[in-house]
Amino acid sequence: MSITINIWINEERYEKLQKAGLASMAEEALAGLKVIKVPCTEEQKDKVLKVFPTAKYDSATTRSIELLPREVKDKIFDLVVEKQSMDVMEDFLKNY
Amino acid sequence: MTYIGHGGKEIVERVLEPEKAAEAIKGLTPVPIRGQIAREIIDIAYGFFTPLEGFMTRADVEGVCNEMKLANGVLWPIPIVFDISTEEINEKGIKEGDKLLLTYQDKPMAILEVEEIFTYDKQEMAQKVYGTTEDKHPGVARTYNYKDKFIGGKITLVNPPKINPPFDEFFFTPKQLRQKFAEKGWQRIVAHQTRNVPHTGHEWLMKGAWLSTHGELPVEKTLTGVLVNAIIGEKRKGDYIDEAIVLCHDVLRKAGYFREDVHLTSITLWDMRYAGPKEAVFHAILRSNLGLTHHMFGRDHAGVGTYYDPYDAHRIFDQIPEGALNIKPIRVLAWWYCPICGEVTYSGLCGHKEHSQNFSGTLIRSIIQDGVKPPRLIFRPEVFDLIMECAEKYGFGSAFVTDRYLKERNPVFSLPDMKY
Ligand SMILES: [Zn+2]
Numbered sequence: 001m002s003i004t005i006n007i008w009i010n011e012e013r014y015e016k017l018q019k020a021g022l023a024s025m026a027e028e029a030l031a032g033l034k035v036i037k038v039p040c041t042e043e044q045k046d047k048v049l050k051v052f053p054t055a056k057y058d059s060a061t062t063r064s065i066e067l068l069p070r071e072v073k074d075k076i077f078d079l080v081v082e083k084q085s086m087d088v089m090e091d092f093l094k095n096y
Numbered sequence: 097m098t099y100i101g102h103g104g105k106e107i108v109e110r111v112l113e114p115e116k117a118a119e120a121i122k123g124l125t126p127v128p129i130r131g132q133i134a135r136e137i138i139d140i141a142y143g144f145f146t147p148l149e150g151f152m153t154r155a156d157v158e159g160v161c162n163e164m165k166l167a168n169g170v171l172w173p174i175p176i177v178f179d180i181s182t183e184e185i186n187e188k189g190i191k192e193g194d195k196l197l198l199t200y201q202d203k204p205m206a207i208l209e210v211e212e213i214f215t216y217d218k219q220e221m222a223q224k225v226y227g228t229t230e231d232k233h234p235g236v237a238r239t240y241n242y243k244d245k246f247i248g249g250k251i252t253l254v255n256p257p258k259i260n261p262p263f264d265e266f267f268f269t270p271k272q273l274r275q276k277f278a279e280k281g282w283q284r285i286v287a288h289q290t291r292n293v294p295h296t297g298h299e300w301l302m303k304g305a306w307l308s309t310h311g312e313l314p315v316e317k318t319l320t321g322v323l324v325n326a327i328i329g330e331k332r333k334g335d336y337i338d339e340a341i342v343l344c345h346d347v348l349r350k351a352g353y354f355r356e357d358v359h360l361t362s363i364t365l366w367d368m369r370y371a372g373p374k375e376a377v378f379h380a381i382l383r384s385n386l387g388l389t390h391h392m393f394g395r396d397h398a399g400v401g402t403y404y405d406p407y408d409a410h411r412i413f414d415q416i417p418e419g420a421l422n423i424k425p426i427r428v429l430a431w432w433y434c435p436i437c438g439e440v441t442y443s444g445l446c447g448h449k450e451h452s453q454n455f456s457g458t459l460i461r462s463i464i465q466d467g468v469k470p471p472r473l474i475f476r477p478e479v480f481d482l483i484m485e486c487a488e489k490y491g492f493g494s495a496f497v498t499d500r501y502l503k504e505r506n507p508v509f510s511l512p513d514m515k516y
Contacts, residue, residue, distance in 0.1 A: 008468040030453045031296075031433040031440070031473040033463070066458075070467050 003045045004037035005065050007077050020084040044089045051096045101146030101385040103170035107270050110141045110252045117254035118516045124197035125188050134200040135365035141253035142269040146385045151178035153248030154214040161224035171420040173374040179242035203511035204255050211249035235369035257509035266363045274387035282321040284309050286390040287383040290326050293336050293344040295475050296440050297455035300431040305392035308426045318357045329367035335497045340486035344479050351478040372404030373412035384423040392426045464495050
């Protein structure tokens with residue numbers, strides 16, 4: 001199981017994902033709310049945790065990076081849509 | 097109007113009139129207290145803790161720890177104690193028979209009659225009440241943090257607190273609440289205990305509990321109500337902020353998810369002990385004093401970590417002798433979302449367990465944290481918008497308690513200035 005950042009996909013975001021051709025990446029989470037799991041390498045994870053000190057890595061259960069600031073997740077989502085790809089973390093971290 | 101509370105004892109308000117209060121506190125030794133004690137004084141003084149008239153004596157604590165009973169034989173599961181250091185006792189020359197002036201926020205608050213000064217083995221207290229001596233358990237940690245001596249004795253409030261907005265419209269004393277129920281014509285009232293903002297899983301827990309409670313009563317008039325009773329006490333980082341909990345529950349009615357005549361939001365001041373089954377009994381006692389007839393208990397009520405089985409808090413009610421408790425438990429399983437049923441449904445009814453989607457706490461918090469408006473089947477839009485609004489207005493941008501909130505939040509209540 002790889003390290004991920006989970007991004008919630010509501011209806012509004014789902015439309016954007018569809019336009020980017022990535023709708024199939026969205027998994028069902030709860031009652032129609034979906035989630036995409038943006039992959040991170042070990043190094044990218046370390047950098048994310050360093051740049052955003054509020055974030056926590058849940059190594060035990062979900063292997064996901066939690067408690068990232070909302071704006072950061074919004075940016076990552078926008079980048080996914082813009083690049084029409086899930087592999088955005090390298091690009092994203094360039095700015096930090 | 098009858099005001100008979102827990103243990104068949106009358107609910108008595110231990111509050112002095114202002115003129116008498118100023119006179120009564122003259123010359124008393126002042127003893128500053130912390131938030132927990134201040135909240136418990138309010139609870140004692142207005143009868144939330146009936147039949148307690150003050151902090152427990154050693155005989156009461158012993159009875160509570162060993163037999164879940166007060167010294168007078170009334171069912172009681174959690175010690176309510178006033179702790180103080182030997183140092184302070186010596187410094188102030190406090191002795192049995194004295195009256196102390198308890199102060200909070202640098203204002204006079206209450207008189208404590210020193211009936212007994214005693215010690216108690218805190219490890220034993222922890223083991224008996226919480227079933228563990230591990231200080232990782234927050235109730236045990238609270239017990240260990242008590243100072244080395246205890247004072248048992250009656251409390252009299254001399255300076256009634258002013259409850260600050262937005263909490264003021266949700267604070268009712270047991271007498272006020274009983275009057276309110278009478279005005280509404282409710283014969284049965286079921287409690288929903290909460291420290292959460294309500295998602296639809298909670299909403300359905302309440303609706304299910306209402307149906308169970310209403311039972312065989314006629315339907316032409318509203319004879320049954322739901323009382324949301326939010327526990328307001330010491331906050332920990334990561335908890336939901338109090339303002340969001342209370343206001344979001346209330347908006348469920350304002351937005352029509354509950355009819356105006358079946359739902360009421362209220363608060364009780366209490367620092368959670370996370371005592372699982374014992375705390376469930378305590379909550380039942382508390383709500384029976386508020387005049388409720390039924391109390392809903394879900395999965396892992398007042399539990400923490402893996403100290404209690406998720407349904408220990410249901411089973412404990414089987415051991416309580418007939419007549420010891422004047423409120424009925426409504427025991428429920430969780431509600432979940434089922435994509436086959438296409439709705440939020442009761443796990444005790446839906447046969448699609450393998451497809452079910454749970455309202456996990458982690459998932460819900462993550463949704464709120466990210467502010468991505470979820471489908472109305474998870475959060476009612478009015479509730480979600482209000483969570484976001486409360487985060488801005490009260491939470492310094494967060495719906496969850498932060499260091500800043502702990503430091504700078506507006507207090508839930510303030511003590512007025514008092515001349516004496
Ligand atoms: Zn189903």
